[in-house]
Amino acid sequence: MDRNEVMAVLQNIFADVFADKDIRLTEAANADDIEAWDSLTHITILEAVQDEYQITFDLDEIIELNTAGDIVDAVLAKMG
Helix, strand or coil, X not given: CCHHHHHHHHHHHHHHHCCCCCCCCCCCCECCCCXXXXXXXXXXXXXXXXXXXXXXXXXXXXXXXXXXXXXXXXXXXXXX
């Protein structure tokens, strides 16, 4: 599994969570870039990522995951 594969899955998760099939995610994307990305949708995104990859983020990790790239890094680290 590589960054591009994880980003493609993350793209689909964001499209589902935000109900916007036209959303274009970059690794630098954060809550400032996506108007509807608030604390509740952040948790929803991370729950979907955890379900998709059968991994778990602890609270400290969740707090540090501020960009799409951070999420990709965390998934890759967990998948080892």
